[in-house]
Amino acid sequence: MYNLLYEKWLSVLREDGVYDMIGINDALKEATSLQLAANNPMDRFAAFRFLLTVGYWCYINTEQPPIPGQALPHEWQDWLDKNSQYFELFHDKHRFWQDDNRDRLRPVTDLIHEIPTASNFWHLNHVTDYKDGLCPACCAKGLLRLPIFTTAGGRGIGAGINGTPPFYYIWMGKNLAETIELNWKPEENMGTPAWLLPQSQNESTSLPLLEGLTWTPRKVYLYGPENRGDRCALCGAMAEGLVYSINNDQIKVPDNINWKDPHAIYKKNDAQVNAKMVLMSDKESIFVDMDWYEPVVDLLRYKQHRKEVKIFLLGFTSDKAKFVDVWGKTFTIPTKNPDEDVLYQLHNRLWCINAMRKIPLRGNYRNSVGLTQVADIIPHVENTISSRISDLISGERYNLDDADREYRPLLKKVAASMEANIGILAETSRTKIMYRKPWRKKVKAKFVKEENND
Ligand SMILES: [Zn+2]
Numbered sequence: 216m217y218n219l220l221y222e223k224w225l226s227v228l229r230e231d232g233v234y235d236m237i238g239i240n241d242a243l244k245e246a247t248s249l250q251l252a253a254n255n256p257m258d259r260f261a262a263f264r265f266l267l268t269v270g271y272w273c274y275i276n277t278e279q280p281p282i283p284g285q286a287l288p289h290e291w292q293d294w295l296d297k298n299s300q301y302f303e304l305f306h307d308k309h310r311f312w313q314d315d316n317r318d319r320l321r322p323v324t325d326l327i328h329e330i331p332t333a334s335n336f337w338h339l340n341h342v343t344d345y346k347d348g349l350c351p352a353c354c355a356k357g358l359l360r361l362p363i364f365t366t367a368g369g370r371g372i373g374a375g376i377n378g379t380p381p382f383y384y385i386w387m388g389k390n391l392a393e394t395i396e397l398n399w400k401p402e403e404n405m406g407t408p409a410w411l412l413p414q415s416q417n418e419s420t421s422l423p424l425l426e427g428l429t430w431t432p433r434k435v436y437l438y439g440p441e442n443r444g445d446r447c448a449l450c451g452a453m454a455e456g457l458v459y460s461i462n463n464d465q466i467k468v469p470d471n472i473n474w475k476d477p478h479a480i481y482k483k484n485d486a487q488v489n490a491k492m493v494l495m496s497d498k499e500s501i502f503v504d505m506d507w508y509e510p511v512v513d514l515l516r517y518k519q520h521r522k523e524v525k526i527f528l529l530g531f532t533s534d535k536a537k538f539v540d541v542w543g544k545t546f547t548i549p550t551k552n553p554d555e556d557v558l559y560q561l562h563n564r565l566w567c568i569n570a571m572r573k574i575p576l577r578g579n580y581r582n583s584v585g586l587t588q589v590a591d592i593i594p595h596v597e598n599t600i601s602s603r604i605s606d607l608i609s610g611e612r613y614n615l616d617d618a619d620r621e622y623r624p625l626l627k628k629v630a631a632s633m634e635a636n637i638g639i640l641a642e643t644s645r646t647k648i649m650y651r652k653p654w655r656k657k658v659k660a661k662f663v664k665e666e667n668n669d
Pocket residue numbers: 349350351352353354447448449450451452
């Protein structure tokens with residue numbers, strides 16, 4: 216037996232800085248003194264979204280919403296205790312978020328993006344299909360990821376309800392209870408979460424909130440667990456038993472489904488914003504940078520934000536079916552109106568920094584060759600700048616010129632390493648490198664006109 220309400224499987228960070236693993240019940244009970252803290256941003260997001268749907272489910276059955284500044288309603292715990300049978304991972308009858316279907320046997324590693332399957336080997340983590348297994352806690356985390364991060368799998372096996380995973384975001388509070396309260400947006404028609412009942416295959420085009428939040432594109436059944444005395448291939452824990460194989464069959468997303476994810480970032484025309492691979496160098500992905508600028512700007516422009524101003528942004532990059540990279544970032548967003556000029560520059564920031572690493576002469580940009588040494592320092596400096604994003608957007612205390620100057624100390628080192636000679640020519644060449652900065656994109660007349668029409 217493995218009941219997700221009581222077993223220790225959710226990673227949290229307590230107020231006093233202590234890391235812990237706890238069950239759903241304790242997480243909700245102690246939600247004012249902890250944060251979800253998985254080391255993988257996918258799990259941090261998926262676990263939060265799951266606890267939010269658990270909260271919605273308790274709310275429709277107890278009529279108790281979360282109240283700002285208070286612990287989560289204790290009626291929620293009573294309701295969960297009464298319905299604990301729905302949270303059994305390996306029960307004979309009802310298994311949490313599984314479908315007893317035996318058509319497509321697959322290794323359990325299908326559930327986790329970052330461990331290799333089949334012939335995809337990593338240098339540091341070799342995993343063999345069916346020989347390496349996952350502990351129940353990691354299996355549960357894998358199940359939570361399915362509705363949000365499933366990519367298309369070849370041979371007609373499709374992605375999830377959001378298609379290619381978009382940029383996701385959540386408003387962040389001081390603790391889990393506040394984060395749930397800030398993201399609380401119940402609807403008239405809530406529906407039933409898919410971990411409770413197999414999702415309906417009805418003809419209706421618009422999905423109730425809880426069905427959409429949990430709509431899963433795979434029918435999964437966990438075989439086992441078996442005790443072979445192994446460690447979990449993901450977390451390394453010695454569990455009583457591991458799962459080595461699963462049944463993993465697809466469920467096609469109906470064509471007519473109408474769903475707008477409450478945690479995805481959309482542009483004004485309802486188009487989803489996806490994380491892309493941004494190549495800093497021609498066919499190499501080593502200079503891929505986190506493209507956080509565009510989604511943050513779209514979020515500020517097209518989405519009202521509530522009183523709390525911190526967001527957790529998650530970018531997931533895939534190349535067709537292949538999962539490439541995932542990252543999470545937390546930003547503080549100012550409450551006052553953002554500076555439109557800064558937003559425009561930030562929206563085009565990738566173009567600007569990519570141009571910076573090329574030769575400093577304008578006009579020959581397309582054919583120019585970038586300096587790898589400059590590309591190498593970009594992620595580091597941009598990370599420093601992103602920590603001042605609130606000041607930058609509000610135009611107070613920090614502006615784009617200050618951001619440009621963040622490059623100076625490291626560019627000085629780059630210049631010295633590239634031009635070590637003595638003499639006026641070397642000095643001139645060093646100066647040219649040292650004073651590089653991201654180019655500013657000229658404001659296009661068309662863009663300004665569009666904005667004025669709003
Ligand atoms: Zn594990």
